[in-house]
Amino acid sequence: MKISCNWLKDYIPTELDPVEIGRILTDCGLEVEAVEEFETVKGGLKGVVIGHVLSTSRHPNADKLTCCKVDVGGGQVLDIVCGAPNVAPGQKVPVATVGTVIYNGDESFVIKASKLRGEPSEGMICAEDELGLGDSHAGIMVLDENSVVGTPAAEYFGVTEDTVLEVAITPNRSDAASHFGVARDLAAALKNRETQHPLVPFTKPVVAWDSLYSARTNELPIPVSVESPEACKRYSGITISGLKVQDSPAWLRDRLKAVGLRPINNIVDITNYVLMETGQPLHAFDAAKIKGNKVVVKKLSAGTRFVTLDGVERELGADDLMICNASEGMCIGGVFGGADSGVSEQTTAIFLESAYFDPTHIRKTSKLHGLKTDASFRFERGTDPNMTIYAMQRAAALMIEFAGGHLSSEIVDVYPEPVQNREIEVNIQRMETLIGKAIGRQKIKDIVESLDIVVLDETAEGFNLSIPPFKVDVEREADVVEEVLRIYGYNNVEMPTAVHSSLSFSLKPDPERVQNLVADFLSSNGFYEILTNSLSSVAYYEKSEIFPIEQGVKILNPLSRDLEMMRQTLLFSGLESVAYNLNRRQSDLKFYEFGNVYKLVPEFANDNDVTKRYSQKKKLALYVTGKQESESWYHAERKADYTFLKSYIFAALRKAGVAVWSLQPSEADPRMFSAAEAFKLGNKEFLVMGKLQASLLKGLDIKQDVYYAEIDWNTLLEDVNPEKVKFREVPRFPEVRRDLALLLDGKVKFVELETLAYRVGKGLLKAVNLFDVYEGEKIEAGKKSYAISFILQDEQKTLTDQEVDKLMRKLADAFERELGASVRK
Numbered sequence: 001m002k003i004s005c006n007w008l009k010d011y012i013p014t015e016l017d018p019v020e021i022g023r024i025l026t027d028c029g030l031e032v033e034a035v036e037e038f039e040t041v042k043g044g045l046k047g048v049v050i051g052h053v054l055s056t057s058r059h060p061n062a063d064k065l066t067c068c069k070v071d072v073g074g075g076q077v078l079d080i081v082c083g084a085p086n087v088a089p090g091q092k093v094p095v096a097t098v099g100t101v102i103y104n105g106d107e108s109f110v111i112k113a114s115k116l117r118g119e120p121s122e123g124m125i126c127a128e129d130e131l132g133l134g135d136s137h138a139g140i141m142v143l144d145e146n147s148v149v150g151t152p153a154a155e156y157f158g159v160t161e162d163t164v165l166e167v168a169i170t171p172n173r174s175d176a177a178s179h180f181g182v183a184r185d186l187a188a189a190l191k192n193r194e195t196q197h198p199l200v201p202f203t204k205p206v207v208a209w210d211s212l213y214s215a216r217t218n219e220l221p222i223p224v225s226v227e228s229p230e231a232c233k234r235y236s237g238i239t240i241s242g243l244k245v246q247d248s249p250a251w252l253r254d255r256l257k258a259v260g261l262r263p264i265n266n267i268v269d270i271t272n273y274v275l276m277e278t279g280q281p282l283h284a285f286d287a288a289k290i291k292g293n294k295v296v297v298k299k300l301s302a303g304t305r306f307v308t309l310d311g312v313e314r315e316l317g318a319d320d321l322m323i324c325n326a327s328e329g330m331c332i333g334g335v336f337g338g339a340d341s342g343v344s345e346q347t348t349a350i351f352l353e354s355a356y357f358d359p360t361h362i363r364k365t366s367k368l369h370g371l372k373t374d375a376s377f378r379f380e381r382g383t384d385p386n387m388t389i390y391a392m393q394r395a396a397a398l399m400i401e402f403a404g405g406h407l408s409s410e411i412v413d414v415y416p417e418p419v420q421n422r423e424i425e426v427n428i429q430r431m432e433t434l435i436g437k438a439i440g441r442q443k444i445k446d447i448v449e450s451l452d453i454v455v456l457d458e459t460a461e462g463f464n465l466s467i468p469p470f471k472v473d474v475e476r477e478a479d480v481v482e483e484v485l486r487i488y489g490y491n492n493v494e495m496p497t498a499v500h501s502s503l504s505f506s507l508k509p510d511p512e513r514v515q516n517l518v519a520d521f522l523s524s525n526g527f528y529e530i531l532t533n534s535l536s537s538v539a540y541y542e543k544s545e546i547f548p549i550e551q552g553v554k555i556l557n558p559l560s561r562d563l564e565m566m567r568q569t570l571l572f573s574g575l576e577s578v579a580y581n582l583n584r585r586q587s588d589l590k591f592y593e594f595g596n597v598y599k600l601v602p603e604f605a606n607d608n609d610v611t612k613r614y615s616q617k618k619k620l621a622l623y624v625t626g627k628q629e630s631e632s633w634y635h636a637e638r639k640a641d642y643t644f645l646k647s648y649i650f651a652a653l654r655k656a657g658v659a660v661w662s663l664q665p666s667e668a669d670p671r672m673f674s675a676a677e678a679f680k681l682g683n684k685e686f687l688v689m690g691k692l693q694a695s696l697l698k699g700l701d702i703k704q705d706v707y708y709a710e711i712d713w714n715t716l717l718e719d720v721n722p723e724k725v726k727f728r729e730v731p732r733f734p735e736v737r738r739d740l741a742l743l744l745d746g747k748v749k750f751v752e753l754e755t756l757a758y759r760v761g762k763g764l765l766k767a768v769n770l771f772d773v774y775e776g777e778k779i780e781a782g783k784k785s786y787a788i789s790f791i792l793q794d795e796q797k798t799l800t801d802q803e804v805d806k807l808m809r810k811l812a813d814a815f816e817r818e819l820g821a822s823v824r825k
Contacts, residue, residue: 002259003182004038005163007277011183014190014200018163021186025167028185029486030176034166038258040250041132041159047100047111048131048153049073050143053091056082061117068125070095073150081121086139092147093140094131094156096124103132133157160254172473174381178279180204181470188450188487192443207393212400216407217241220287222351224412227298231321232333234356234415235297236388239287240396241349242405243267249402261374267343267350270398272374279470280354280383280391281375283323285330287349289341292326295351297414300329308371309337320365321357334362334379336371349408352399354392356385356419367557384470385419422467423456426477431462434481437493447487448480511717514656515594518620521655525648527590527622532573534596535563540572540699546672553598553614566598570621571672571696571708578623579700587704588626588640594713595619618713622649622689625706642675642691645707649689653711657720661758663687665751672696673708677751684715735766735793738808740815741824742786743779748819753788760814761807764799767791785824 005018014021022032051070059065059081066087068080072095080095087093096102100111102124113122128134128141131153147156154161167182175181180202187202220239226232245265247253252273253263259276263269271282285295300306302318306329314332316322321333330341334357343350363380366372389411400406432438445455448465453474457464467474474480485493519529538561541549553566567573570593581589596616604612624640631637638644650660658681668676668688676690689709697706742753754768772787779785790811792804815821 001167001169001177003165003167003179004255004258005165006160007162007179007255007258008183008186011179011204012187012200012202014186018165022165024186024189025165025182027486027489027491028189029170029173030182030185031168032165033168036164036166038162038164039159040161040254040257041154041157042103043101043108043132044161045094045131045153045157045159048094048096048126050147050149050151050153050156051078051093051095051125052149053087053089053093053125055089056087059117059119061119065117065119067119070123070125071149072097072123078122079120080123080125081116081119082125082140084125084127084140086142087125090145091140092143092145092149094126094143094153096126096130098122100124102126102130104130158250160251160258162254162258164258171381174279174378174383174472175470177378177381178275179277181279184451185487188447189489191450192447192487193489193492204390205394207390207397209393209397212397212407213411216409218409220349220408222287222290222293222295222409222412224295224297224414226414226416227296228321229416231299231319231358231361232297232355232414233358233417233419234385234388234413236354236392236411236413236415237295237351238392238396238407238411239349239351239409240399240405241287241408243348243350243399243403244405245343245345245347245403252402265343265345266403267347267399270395270402271352273398274391274395275374275378278387278391278394279378280387281334281378282391282395283331283337283353283375284343285323285341285351285353286343286347287351288347290325290330290351291328294326295353296324296326297333297355298322298324300324304329306332307339308332309339309342311339314369317365317368319361320368321361323353332365332369332371333357335365335369335376336373349405350399352392352396354388354395356383356388364557367559370560382472384468385415386469389413419469421454421469422475424465424467424474424477424480425462426465426480427462429461430477431481431484434478435485435488435493436496439484439488443488444484447484451483451487453480453483509657509717509720514717514720515713518652518656519592519594521652522592522622522648527592527648530574530577530591530593532570532577532593532595533563534567534598535559536565536567536572537562538564541565541568546669551599551602553600567595568599569597570595570619570710572700574621574623574708575697575700575702575706578625578706579702582625582702582704588630589623590640591623593621595621620711620713620716622709623706624708625702625704639705640707642689642707645689645709646677649687649709649711653687653716656716658716661755663751664755665749677749679751681715682719684718685712686715687711731793731795733794733796733798735791736799736804738790738792738804740788740790740808740812742788742815742821743824744784744786744819744821746775746782746784748821750786752819753786753815753821756814756818757790757811760811761790761792764792764794764807765790766793 018035022035026032049072051072054069054071057067059067064083066082068082070078070080072078096111098111098113101108111124125140127137129137169177183202220241222239224235224237226235245267248263248266248269252269256263256269256272261272267284271284275281300316300322304316305313306316307313322329323331323333331337357379359380359382362376366376366380428441452468454466455463456466474483541547541552547568552568555564558564574593578589596618599615601613601615607613624645626640628638628640628644653660663679663681666678666680668678668690673690674693678688680686692706692708750770757768758765769789770786771789774785792799812823
């Protein structure tokens with residue numbers, strides 16, 4: 001949110017430097033992200049002065065140029081060559097002197113002393129578009145003849161300079177979403193900190209309401225009926241007649257421009273001005289367009305069509321609060337105005353609305369229609385119900401001052417159940433314990449009172465406080481401590497010299513350590529870690545057989561359709577990252593991600609225990625596509641494939657302490673992979689990896705193969721201990737290699753052979769490798785031939801031929817018995 005320092009000083013007169021104001025506000029919890037200079041005219045007309053044209057003569061070398069003698073004050077007369085047809089002796093004109101920067105949109109140039117067609121020119125007589133004061137370039141600006149020569153143009157034209165603070169308003173600080181709120185915090189900080197700055201109070205502008213209200217005519221009463229009190233807690237309004245809609249005064253336009261708002265007309269600008277001043281949104285309806293001369297606050301039927309101020313026809317939801325006339329909707333309450341009820345140049349009377357809407361209703365409506373407005377920003381965080389009348393009176397007084405007219409009705413104020421102040425008892429000793437410093441009873445009292453919190457009663461232990469409704473986030477003693485501490489200053493609480501610690505239990509293995517171990521391994525081997533959103537598009541699951549939409553966890557108030565469901569898998573969000581990089585010519589990718597996936601558990605869908613209804617599991621996903629390595633002169637190009645991905649996965653698992661040989665084969669889903677392997681660990685589904693189906697990639701416009709793996713991280717943590725991974729010396733006794741050629745059924749997988757071999761040869765078998773596969777005419781149909789090497793080693797002695805042959809016979813017998821394999825001679 002933008003805060004104007006000039007505007008701020010209307011309520012807290014201080015000579016503090018804007019940078020210092022920003023520092024104090026940041027210390028108070030209102031982080032100032034940027035400090036920007038604002039000028040109503042770009043460049044501030046620096047270097048431009050009022051000049052007097054003393055004489056003119058035709059340029060000797062150019063028919064369309066004029067040589068001028070111009071007095072710019074201080075006894076200085078300049079020679080200036082001018083190309084404007086309307087320049088004449090005796091005129092008072094704006095003159096850009098040497099060194100002045102002239103802006104033309106985003107471009108600029110510097111005025112220099114030069115010669116134009118041989119004649120000296122020491123400045124430039126300016127047209128209004130050259131100074132940024134208008135669009136005309138028909139000729140130079142001719143000023144009032146009484147203008148004082150040498151007067152800076154910035155002073156003559158009333159150019160305003162301001163410093164604007166970009167303040168980050170956190171969702172709980174709706175009380176600070178206005179110049180009033182920021183001024184309140186600034187005044188409190190200056191009062192309650194030991195600074196050299198003079199103490200200045202925060203004061204609101206006084207509205208001379210009694211005289212205006214006593215002069216009302218009551219000629220245009222518009223009654224209000226609130227039919228949805230759960231969504232509209234308070235609704236105030238008044239009519240103003242005899243208005244003239246026109247441009248706002250310059251100071252008002254400048255204020256709005258400084259905070260990033262576009263001036264429209266005096267009526268609309270005043271509602272925006274009061275919004276930014278007080279934090280209370282207002283809306284002005286053209287009274288002539290209120291059919292039936294009545295305002296009804298209610299919800300319309302779901303599906304009702306309504307055209308908003310931007311010309312878009314929207315379909316209303318069942319919870320959308322509408323401000324209606326006797327027959328139709330006029331405005332989406334608290335969010336956006338309607339196309340047919342706003343103020344126009346023909347408007348002469350208005351109904352001015354000032355309301356307090358329920359934050360939840362406004363938030364739902366804003367999210368449903370994708371409408372983010374200054375009004376919805378404040379209403380959905382919680383405004384001050386006690387501000388509606390003051391803000392309305394303030395706006396009405398400004399409208400009468402700058403648009404004419406008069407009050408033409410009594411105030412309508414529908415407020416059936418006034419919002420009461422919250423009462424909180426605080427204990428001084430407990431507060432100081434939380435603060436970490438004894439700051440004293442009186443200091444705590446001074447701070448809370450400077451924040452408009454009332455001390456109802458004092459006891460020996462503490463205070464009984466009355467919290468005003470605009471402090472929406474102050475609900476308990478700890479919240480009061482936060483208010484006190486941010487005004488007192490976190491930096492004013494010294495670090496203790498004593499350090500207290502206690503023994504704590506930590507899980508073994510340490511989940512964070514295991515994750516970092518694997519992440520470091522993958523990153524050091526060229527993988528990039530990605531972090532994607534846990535919210536996913538419902539479109540991925542609507543027609544998916546792999547991830548049924550019925551098991552999805554839907555968001556009640558989604559930001560958009562693209563973020564409507566918690567993800568069931570890391571697959572789609574990772575593929576979005578792959579597609580994003582491929583679209584930017586990054587075709588060789590290796591990604592990994594640790595993240596949670598979420599599902600509704602069907603058998604507990606109606607259980608009252610929410611922890612049973614939903615499951616949350618942590619996964620590790622890997623994505624590989626493109627080439628294995630960047631192209632180079634010293635190696636041939638090799639595309640990434642399944643074995644390339646598998647090698648990194650198994651290496652990472654070994655790094656984490658997983659006994660890879662203990663993995664049991666499982667079944668991968670063919671709807672997801674065109675070729676894949678799956679494994680269990682401890683009888684739980686653990687790992688699946690393979691080449692993704694082209695149909696999955698087509699939806700994201702990915703045209704090259706992608707290899708994907710997903711590991712159940714929770715299962716891994718149950719079964720591993722990286723502490724088991726230790727270094728040991730190289731065995732002194734030699735390895736022995738033996739090969740077998742096996743004839744197998746075509747459906748038997750190598751992983752089944754590998755698992756069986758490690759089980760049979762446990763202790764002596766160190767490695768199993770498939771080095772040749774044959775399927776063809778020389779063997780019967782449906783069969784295949786594997787050539788497999790076995791590395792044997794005894795770490796205590798040298799193996800004899802008899803021992804090796806005995807183990808190889810055991811392996812051959814096991815393959816024949818359990819897998820139907822036969823050894824080829």
